[in-house]
Amino acid sequence: MSVIDLSALKGGLRELPPLSLYIHFPWCVKKCPYCDFNSHEFRAGSIPIANAANTGRSRVGEGFDEMAYVEALLRDFEYSLPSIWGRPISTIFMGGGTPSLFSPQAMDALLAGIRARVRLQPDAEITMEANPGTFERERFQGYRDAGINRLSIGIQSFHPRHLQALGRIHDDAEARRAVETALTYFDNVNLDLMYALPQQTLAEALADLDTALSYGVSHVSAYHLTIEPNTLFAVQLPQNLPDDELSADMQEAIEARLEGAGFVHYETSAFAQPGRFARHNVNYWQFGDYVGIGAGAHGKISSHAGIVREMRYKQPAAYLQAVAEGKPVQSSHKVGRKDLPFEFMMNLLRLTGGFELRLFSERTGLPVSCIQSQLQQARAEGLIEHDLTHLRPTLKGQRFLNDLLTLFLHEDGEN
Template sequence: MSLQLPPLSLYIHVPWCIRKCPYCDFNSHQANNDIPEADYVAALRFDLQQDQTLAQGRKLTSIFFGGGTPSMLSAQAIGQILTDAEKIIGFEPGIEITLEANPGTFEQERFSGFRAAGVNRLSIGIQSFNDQQLKLLGRVHGRAEALRAVGVARKAGFDNINLDLMHGLPEQSVDAARADLQQAIELAPEHLSWYQLTIEQNTAFYSAPPVLPEEEILADIQDAGVELLAAAGYAQYEISAYARDKKCARHNLNYWEFGDYLGIGAGAHGKITFPADNKILRLWKTRLPKHYLDATDSQKISPNLGGHQNVFGGGSDLLLPDALPLEFMMNALRLHSGVPMNYFVQRTGVDWQQLEPHWQKLTQQGLVEIVQGYARPTVMGRRFLNRVLQTFINETE
């Protein structure tokens, strides 16, 4: 089967933060002094120039500034990055441009500057409205700053806001988790990312784990939260994503629907389809900011370099045909509505018939279904998603 080019997004990684949170396993580095903003903006431009050929004529449908803490960059820097991206790759009409922000890093002037620079969606890392929990989580903001941040964002003109909120926090009760979520709902964001705290390797929490709620309490928190969100008009469309007024995160949807994305910045990852060669690549850049900047300096930045060069260390992996069913399903089955069946063929190059025996088995178990051409998990399948995915893992072994 022949591959087709899917939509293209851009992920931009800003690797610095004010303080490394004890639960965070992302590529982030505490900024002890002023960050090298101008040098980093120039490096991002150079990085995108090297990746220009990977776009294969496509324009960007979405951009996401992640980190770290992207809001540590000035509005002028964000504006320059967006200007470069539009010039080098180009924007589709109505492009979604998201910037992650922490409440403790903002003032009204900065919010307004980001909006004027072209950012049209703000993702604010609240995590909790409980001051004691925020302290345990190592956050640099408090409840009052979190509440103020949303109001300042509205005043700056943002009409598409996501709030990141955790549950299953250390010794958290069902009532406490519900109160946190109720406070978020009262702020009326268009989108809520409500997800359970998990302990990851290479984090401070992994070395000294806090006491987390028992499984029974976690299940009760999940059930209570889903009910509360539904009553407030937030539709759950992914494992931890809820939206009202149909304002789903388009950038994340492109990931889950197995679209393509460029990744620029220290430690950024990308996925690119090459229909002419019938292959799909994952690519990544070197993680350490110093190494990333050194790679740029060594190349004597030039806007006229042709072809694609991996000058930022990192590397790439070819996604082999046997691994593609799992890669696709790990993303697609996170979505409650699933994805069109033809996406599987178009975006993996694998014939659906190869999946049929496994899909039929899962269907008989009541874990997956096909509704109006969409392949999706059932309610039970969403609850036992790891079991569903294990079927495709076994297929690749």
């Protein structure tokens, strides 16, 4: 069945999508060898302390004034306000790096400052990433009191040998204590796990998952270890990585085990109990809008004139200087008309349940007819299924997502 053009929208977006806020904290205790995120090992002097000893400010470590970064974040946010006037924020995600290096007092000041500048939805989801190596039980009541209502914990594995191979700063006992502590204060907790690790067996991958499930968490993110450029693993490839066949067996077994436990596989690497999807990430995947503040943060903002993507300065010192000068955005560009189909599909096709076709027109301002030939080819190759109102990737499309997305790339570079 061919796709019918459900919309003839012209002249831009008719309705703006939901709005989220992403806040980046660029410091870690130690840089993991597989990590290609904008993160930097904490060192004394990472942020000038600005007479912190005389102000009573909290510090992450010697020579580090956490409130200087919080104040920079709030100034950065103020520069974004004209582009989002009148729009409420539905979710906040604090990622990194390691946000849990910052104190509850710093998080409280940050969230209070955001509430003073913009309207949050009453039921806003506010997530903070945390690593087991930075857990202190008494801090997490403070995080909860500050308004954080969801935790995402980077466990990666409960096996000591695999944690060591991944260069993590926590051991298996700290991983377990972290989950127990989190569930004491939060009822909405995600655990990040990785599989296809050096020397990992199928039984070990499933043992990690079973340990996570034994705690009763509502959300699990299961990621295949990938060797990314510009990481230590790319320079020093770890030994005895599982081959493609074993890796595929792990993926299929993990998906089956989670389905059996009542989890919905709703995104490429995300699994949740019904009603516990990560709302912030779902907004990304549905091509929603988000302001990105902090060193290296990215943002996407729609208006009736089009869609603009922004990126902040990545190096913390350069970012702080840029904020002080009133110019935190390093680069900004309007997404061209011919790029919109790929950018939309790059997000929406991660959703295993697919999406309503009307979203394409609502979020891009383009008619569905402009991608009709690509949809027909994808269907002919068995990569998608669709009817008049709904489209979803097939299992083959999920497994070969890059091949599917390539169909929506334009070739001539014109916009």
